[in-house]
Amino acid sequence: xxxxxxxxxxxxxxxxLDPGDAQPLTIDRRTLIKGSVIAGxxxxxxxxxxxxxxxxxxxxxxxxAPPAMCATQPSNSPATTPFVDDLPIPQAASPTLLxxxxxxxxxIAWGEAARDAHQAWDxxxxxxxxxxxxxxxxHRFHRDFSPTYLWTFNGHYPGQTFLGQxxxxxxxxxxxxxxxxxxxxxxxxxxxxxxxxxxxxESDGFAGDFFGSGLWKDNHYPNVxxxxxxxxxxxxxxxxxxxxxxxxxxxxxxxxxxxMGLNGQFILYDAKDPGHExxxxxxxxxxxxxxxxxxxxxxxxxxxCPTANGRTEAFLTGAVGPVDKWIINGKIQxxxxxxxxxxxxxxxxxxxxKEWNLSLIGPDGQQKPMTVIATDANFVQNPFVINNRPLLIxxxxxxxxxxxxxxxxxxxxxxxxxxxxxxxxxxxxxxxPGLPIGNVAMRFDVVNREPSFPADTPPIPSTxxxxxxxxxxxxxxxxxxxxDGDPVRFRINGQVFDHNRVDHVVLKGSSxxxxxxxxxxxxxxxxPVHIHFEEGRIMSRSHTTRDAAGNIVSVDDVPLLPEELGxxxxxxxxxxxxxxxRLRFRDFVGRYLIHCHNMNHEDDFMMVRWDVVDSVAExxxxxxxxxxxxxxxxxxxxxxxxxxxxxxx
Amino acid sequence: xxxxxxxxxxxxxxxxxxxxxxSRMAALIPNAVFRTQDDRRVRFYDDLIxxxxxxxxxxxASCETYCPLATQRMVELHHQVLAPRMGKDLFLVxxxxxxxxxxxxxxxxxxEMHHALLPGWTFLTGDRYDVDTLRYRFFSHxxxxxxxxxxxxxxxLKIVNDPVGRWFHADLFASTRTxxxxxQWSDPPKTLKARLRDNRKLQEKIDRDRALYGFRKIA
Numbered sequence: 001x002x003x004x005x006x007x008x009x010x011x012x013x014x015x016x017l018d019p020g021d022a023q024p025l026t027i028d029r030r031t032l033i034k035g036s037v038i039a040g041x042x043x044x045x046x047x048x049x050x051x052x053x054x055x056x057x058x059x060x061x062x063x064x065a066p067p068a069m070c071a072t073q074p075s076n077s078p079a080t081t082p083f084v085d086d087l088p089i090p091q092a093a094s095p096t097l098l099x100x101x102x103x104x105x106x107x108i109a110w111g112e113a114a115r116d117a118h119q120a121w122d123x124x125x126x127x128x129x130x131x132x133x134x135x136x137x138x139h140r141f142h143r144d145f146s147p148t149y150l151w152t153f154n155g156h157y158p159g160q161t162f163l164g165q166x167x168x169x170x171x172x173x174x175x176x177x178x179x180x181x182x183x184x185x186x187x188x189x190x191x192x193x194x195x196x197x198x199x200x201x202e203s204d205g206f207a208g209d210f211f212g213s214g215l216w217k218d219n220h221y222p223n224v225x226x227x228x229x230x231x232x233x234x235x236x237x238x239x240x241x242x243x244x245x246x247x248x249x250x251x252x253x254x255x256x257x258x259x260m261g262l263n264g265q266f267i268l269y270d271a272k273d274p275g276h277e278x279x280x281x282x283x284x285x286x287x288x289x290x291x292x293x294x295x296x297x298x299x300x301x302x303x304x305c306p307t308a309n310g311r312t313e314a315f316l317t318g319a320v321g322p323v324d325k326w327i328i329n330g331k332i333q334x335x336x337x338x339x340x341x342x343x344x345x346x347x348x349x350x351x352x353x354k355e356w357n358l359s360l361i362g363p364d365g366q367q368k369p370m371t372v373i374a375t376d377a378n379f380v381q382n383p384f385v386i387n388n389r390p391l392l393i394x395x396x397x398x399x400x401x402x403x404x405x406x407x408x409x410x411x412x413x414x415x416x417x418x419x420x421x422x423x424x425x426x427x428x429x430x431x432x433p434g435l436p437i438g439n440v441a442m443r444f445d446v447v448n449r450e451p452s453f454p455a456d457t458p459p460i461p462s463t464x465x466x467x468x469x470x471x472x473x474x475x476x477x478x479x480x481x482x483x484d485g486d487p488v489r490f491r492i493n494g495q496v497f498d499h500n501r502v503d504h505v506v507l508k509g510s511s512x513x514x515x516x517x518x519x520x521x522x523x524x525x526x527x528p529v530h531i532h533f534e535e536g537r538i539m540s541r542s543h544t545t546r547d548a549a550g551n552i553v554s555v556d557d558v559p560l561l562p563e564e565l566g567x568x569x570x571x572x573x574x575x576x577x578x579x580x581x582r583l584r585f586r587d588f589v590g591r592y593l594i595h596c597h598n599m600n601h602e603d604d605f606m607m608v609r610w611d612v613v614d615s616v617a618e619x620x621x622x623x624x625x626x627x628x629x630x631x632x633x634x635x636x637x638x639x640x641x642x643x644x645x646x647x648x649x
Numbered sequence: 650x651x652x653x654x655x656x657x658x659x660x661x662x663x664x665x666x667x668x669x670x671x672s673r674m675a676a677l678i679p680n681a682v683f684r685t686q687d688d689r690r691v692r693f694y695d696d697l698i699x700x701x702x703x704x705x706x707x708x709x710a711s712c713e714t715y716c717p718l719a720t721q722r723m724v725e726l727h728h729q730v731l732a733p734r735m736g737k738d739l740f741l742v743x744x745x746x747x748x749x750x751x752x753x754x755x756x757x758x759x760x761e762m763h764h765a766l767l768p769g770w771t772f773l774t775g776d777r778y779d780v781d782t783l784r785y786r787f788f789s790h791x792x793x794x795x796x797x798x799x800x801x802x803x804x805x806l807k808i809v810n811d812p813v814g815r816w817f818h819a820d821l822f823a824s825t826r827t828x829x830x831x832x833q834w835s836d837p838p839k840t841l842k843a844r845l846r847d848n849r850k851l852q853e854k855i856d857r858d859r860a861l862y863g864f865r866k867i868a
Contacts, residue, residue: 071676
């Protein structure tokens, strides 16, 4: 048994060592032979990627035993002791060589998923290559839990973090080695979206472009600022974005597939934000050592089945339902030792449907300041402090915050509070006055800085970027989110999602003012609306009040919060709210999406495809097609006369 | 793309790929007793779902707008594309949302009116409690205003593939191509060879689209 142990994956070994695992590890003859072959290969390849190679050798059926997920919803997850696990830092992905070498057109003969040719291949030929393999693995969410069956990239949850550089084009080969015979409510098909990269459409993870197990796909990330066509080179540096995340976007199954772990972070650096703290030209000198002073916080929420047969499986039967454990970087209520200096945290809410309301609570139970420097990957013009309200993080939103731990004495603990309480299950006194343990998402233990640890960075600059003047739109367009019609459905502009239908066409290089209107009358649905490809500026927000009969009583302007003044790609849209945003569509053409990022709603078809085209002739022709189709469906035209004349407005 | 291409898995036994007994569905799907349009008593899971690929459509006989539209849509799809599979490896179960009104005779009359007494088609009525349980399991939005209102669930299609342990949904009011693709997504997983063949065909389709229209028209 010791012979195949190495080849039979670290997961298998983990399983065997697990004290909660009463079953002895039984291996039949067939597995033994298979295992020996893998062990032989693994002995040659002694890298961290052993498991990946082993999986490809077994033809995509990795030896992680399928889960026996509980079918009835547990009233709560098993109990966990707070603050026993250290906050894990997602491993940085390592570049590798790819075989077969990536090509501009899809390499169908070698099993690449069908796609359009890479449109930016010759302009931004990729120079750094990564391999990311989706496969089952076991992950332990807490010391008190047995391992949990997940679908992860390269065996890591959260997935490895890609650390990239503007001007250094990158290519990631996403390989699907998910098992087709494991009965989980997620589906072994995927299409990976880099949220919200300035990515050519064939690499953007369109919801209908998923590929099955055994296939792979090269996503080409040019790593350029938007505005290449106008600015030349690698685009307009004012458009820089920093903190991205990548996740599965498979139509109908985005929620289960993300719940099962198919996501990770992606960071881009440039001279302004170089990924270190040395005084280099142009650097803002923010805390910047990945994993040391610049730490991703990957927020997730789950519900677990009772521990059985050496596993604590996730509860998942279809759409993702109630959750009661808050998870950061793959651990429940972790702790992190921090030195008395500034740290940068890149927070991303990976959903699936839960909104987070985070605040920093000091040892005295009072809220302490967090400085927000970036919203949805974009630096804000002037950093602002959150100290009298929680920071609301809609699904898929990212916030980069800086916490200065020098304000706390060494030996004290500081807490990250989540407004909604989670289920803990063990009786623990309040860690700080007025702070119940269920509301604590994680703990920071403050210590003095050792001489070897990087010294504190200078104060946060009061201005991070010069926000350009708002763009002047060429035309305007309205997206109405409703729940109406016959039959009653979530609709966008009167229609349900159809991945084969285009509902809006824009011209490359043009800019538009979009109104996002949540006109759902019944219920009070909040939709975190996400627009692929381009960042937008919020111009205004208004709220409509209606009487019981549904008549409009008043329309009031709602003042924008500081976090809405910067550029965004997730727009929180409470019931009866209207947001006016402006965007410009640059550099690439193809199919993109606008959708609600509550992944359950997204899977319920609250999504629309829109296309970018590069000639006015094509724009007019396709807009006319849309109007004709709408008229056939008994809907009012969207463009009217303008679609005939070729004018944009 | 030819309609025929959408259903290349004809003849592949349901769940041929999968381990027996791998289904989680038995515990998720109610196994209550329902009555069919022929007043036959059936157990929902054991007799209608177990080991099969089944489309479940919520309707009621007195519904005047979208239920008949949905039923007509399914009848069209049946005749155009699905007929070779229906009753063999694909089934359609229509469940009455208003079981108090719909006795087997009423369901039979509704089916006859829409020419829907077709191979593989079943119409069901039963106890209100069982219907509600079924409706919650399949269609719950986790939103009380929507989940309490049976009208909001009429005309919705769930596609259950018991052997692979997954369910899917489709909006019958999307385009025919899209509805058929959604049904196809629920087919038993194909062999790697078949997946690679489909992938090659898809690439040919993309290239054809680009040659014809200059852009990728369909997903």
